[in-house]
């Protein structure tokens with residue numbers, strides 16, 4: 001059995017490149033591996049032999065469509081399916097999702113469970129434990145060496161604990177050790193919008209793009225920043241909290257304790273509250289049905305919310321110059337109404353001629369973006385992802401406060 005340390009060590013460079021190539025492209029023949037990993041064929045042969053001997057890689061008969069149909073079949077190399085997996089857990093406001101993926105990030109089993117309104121940490125973790133056990137069982141793999149966990153609030157990623165805030169009051173002080181004992185496996189914590197960005201960067205609409213801003217347009221609004229292929233967490237994980245940018249100092253009180261935050265104008269609850277005096281809407285599903293039916297009020301409310309998100313996004317774009325802005329979350333399901341409005345503000349706010357306006361696209365992982373980011377962080381910690389896309393985690397930083 002391979003150890004992850006051996007993959008990450010100095011002698012592991014060629015191994016890492018080979019594993020990364022298979023992760024990126026799926027099963028590859030030795031010749032394809034030599035090209036994809038930029039290694040000499042003799043090095044590939046030698047390293048593949050070692051990886052096969054320790055059952056990290058297995059030979060498969062998969063013949064890819066671009067190969068000739070005649071002649072001997074090339075044997076492709078793939079990850080041993082049960083070798084390594086991780087669990088991506090995503091806590092939302094009302095549901096928790098758990099997804100088991102193999103070393104290539106391919107989902108093996110996926111499940112979700114309802115959470116009671118305003119659930120506390122202990123109850124959320126108890127429900128998550130049942131779900132995690134169930135999906136591991138369904139995936140048919142040994143208990144994975146770790147899990148990535150997405151939490152919808154500020155996370156001190158360096159010290160791996162939930163930051164005390166009025167956003168997630170019941171979770172203050174819960175750290176990775178508490179999550180580990182509740183979930184029964186080592187845990188890496190990160191904010192859900194940050195993991196949405198990492199998920200889209202690694203497996204979705206941000207693949208191959210080094211600089212992206214991913215906006216989770218949802219019950220709350222958050223953003224994840226990828227710069228030079230790395231997730232930027234900032235001090236106490238505070239990067240990307242765009243939902244709490246002040247839009248109007250006299251605006252409604254926000255759950256964070258400030259007034260007039262973007263969340264109070266543009267989050268899903270804010271959109272529903274604006275519409276509710278005139279329409280019967282209680283959920284995103286009902287809101288989108290109204291939009292689909294051509295309801296002018298629903299379209300106006302969604303568009304105004306997206307314009308507000310766009311104004312904050314355009315400031316972020318002037319600061320960070322991302323190549324692509326990726327929209328995820330429940331409001332991404334409104335499609336063009338949202339992306340057109342955000343694009344409109346970005347174009348207006350960009351410096352004429354001097355600035356490239358970032359593309360605005362929808363995420364491509366449906367509502368699995370944060371769970372797939374949690375998978376990426378879990379696999380990154382195991383050494384399965386390229387070093388440059390694994391978030392840096394300083395070990396010794398003085399504790400804040």
Ligand SMILES: [Zn+2]
Pocket residue numbers: 243244254255256257258261263
């Ligand atoms: Zn706020």
